[in-house]
Amino acid sequence: MNIAQSTFAVTAPVLLSAQGLSCVKQDRVLFEQLSLQLKPGELLQIKGKNGAGKSSLLRILAGLARPDEGELAYLTQPLSTQLADYAANLCFIGHQSGIHEQLTALENMQFWRAAAELRAVDDYALLAALGLAGLEDIPCKMLSAGQQRRVSLARLWATNAQIWILDEPFTALDQSAISSLQQHFIQHLTQGGAIILTTHQPLTLDYHALHALEIQYRW
Numbered sequence: 657m658n659i660a661q662s663t664f665a666v667t668a669p670v671l672l673s674a675q676g677l678s679c680v681k682q683d684r685v686l687f688e689q690l691s692l693q694l695k696p697g698e699l700l701q702i703k704g705k706n707g708a709g710k711s712s713l714l715r716i717l718a719g720l721a722r723p724d725e726g727e728l729a730y731l732t733q734p735l736s737t738q739l740a741d742y743a744a745n746l747c748f749i750g751h752q753s754g755i756h757e758q759l760t761a762l763e764n765m766q767f768w769r770a771a772a773e774l775r776a777v778d779d780y781a782l783l784a785a786l787g788l789a790g791l792e793d794i795p796c797k798m799l800s801a802g803q804q805r806r807v808s809l810a811r812l813w814a815t816n817a818q819i820w821i822l823d824e825p826f827t828a829l830d831q832s833a834i835s836s837l838q839q840h841f842i843q844h845l846t847q848g849g850a851i852i853l854t855t856h857q858p859l860t861l862d863y864h865a866l867h868a869l870e871i872q873y874r875w
């Protein structure tokens with residue numbers, strides 16, 4: 657078996673840690689006393705049934721929502737004091753693909769770049785590599801669900817962010833797009849990146865530093 661290797665996780669500092677998190681929605685405790693940590697080279701899959709609280713946890717980990725209890729740290733410092741640095745090193749792609757449907761794929765790339773999220777790359781070449789040749793100048797609302805997801809994920813080929821938090825990134829993708837995205841994950845991880853994701857599909861990554869955390873559905 658050709659297992660991709662990374663030497664980062666052993667010696668590297670913890671990028672993101674959470675301690676004693678709890679989250680309550682509509683009087684239901686989704687999770688409590690939840691702790692985790694993420695180092696360079698690691699992929700953490702958050703598992704759980706529909707409604708268990710995976711997206712809620714990802715939003716907390718991305719700094720977009722506050723936990724009801726618990727602490728978060730970025731590079732061992734309280735996240736609340738490091739939000740700007742954290743945001744600059746984070747690529748969060750939520751359950752909704754986050755694209756502007758009135759804009760074209762190229763315009764979405766330009767929008768993200770103007771927000772300083774993306775480095776300068778040949779957008780035409782990137783979009784072509786993602787199977788979107790000829791569709792660069794069409795408003796995204798006219799693309800299929802899978803094509804829109806590809807536009808959204810194009811960010812992952814042009815971001816400098818080390819930490820990727822991805823909510824259901826494989827949704828609507830066909831098998832070849834899922835394979836190439838998983839290969840891209842391995843490349844990111846072996847270069848010192850780190851990923852937290854949710855997916856209801858089995859991960860078929862041939863990579864050693866895969867971790868899973870299951871949120872048990874609570875009534």
Ligand SMILES: Nc1ncnc2c1ncn2[C@@H]1O[C@H](COP(=O)(O)OP(=O)(O)OP(=O)(O)O)[C@@H](O)[C@H]1O
Nearest residue numbers: 681682686704705706707708709710711712713751
């Ligand atoms: N903004 C909100 N206001 C009120 N309740 C919410 C809100 N967001 C989520 N919830 C509730 O929290 C629970 C967990 O939702 P969440 O989206 O985190 O689950 P999930 O595990 O990601 O589910 P799925 O696998 O279906 O995407 C659900 O019962 C949902 O109704």
